[in-house]
Structure formats: structure tokens, C-alpha cells
Amino acid sequence: MKARVNDGCISCGACVAACPEVFRFNDDGVAEAYTDVASEDEEAAVEARDNCPVAVIDIEE
Template sequence: MKAHVDQSGCISCALCVDTCPEIFHFNKEAKAEAVDKKIPSDAMDLAEKARDGCPVSVISIQ
């Protein structure tokens, strides 16, 4: 599974970056983005926590 951030709705709150830095980081425009790799099993709980905590619900995991 991979994470995706709809950057058009990202408010740069840093919740995902702080919660799961292995998967999420800020790009040059200060919008969150997910690394383009499969989420490791040991990071899945934190990635899901970031998705569920996103205040604008722009993170998906598929």
C-alpha cells in the first residue's frame, strides 16, 4: 500500500510529517507529500494515524 496527499487541499499543518516522517515530508511549496514507495508494515499504524488525524482529510492509503 502507498500513501497519497491531495496537495490542493493541504493546509501545511505538519500533523502527518510529525506523526510519520518515514512516509510524509514537505515539498518546496511547503505542502505535504508522501514518499513514492510502499509503506513498510512497521510504519503502517503511524501512516494510518496521520491519515485519520488529517484535519482536511486529504490523505489516502491504497
């Protein structure tokens, strides 16, 4: 699976807290998906997407 953080991130940290195996803050201070979603991290990545207050995270097969 692939995750993507689209424009509009407000740097709240919800995704980084929920799934640090996939999400981190970049040099500009906004979240990014820095790796593909491993099977063992799928549930946490979906939680990160679902808890994003501005709904800017996409997860694709």
C-alpha cells in the same frame, strides 16, 4: 501500501509529525508522501491519515 496527499493540504504538519518515514514537506511547503508505506510504518501512516484536519490523505493497499 501507498499513501497520497491530495490537493487541499494546509501544511499543518500533523502527518509529518505522526509518520516522518512516509510524509514530508515538498519544495512548495505542502505535505507529500515520498515513499511507500512499509509494514512497520502502517500504524503511523493510518494515524497520520486519521489526524489530517482537512482529510486529504489516502492510503491504499
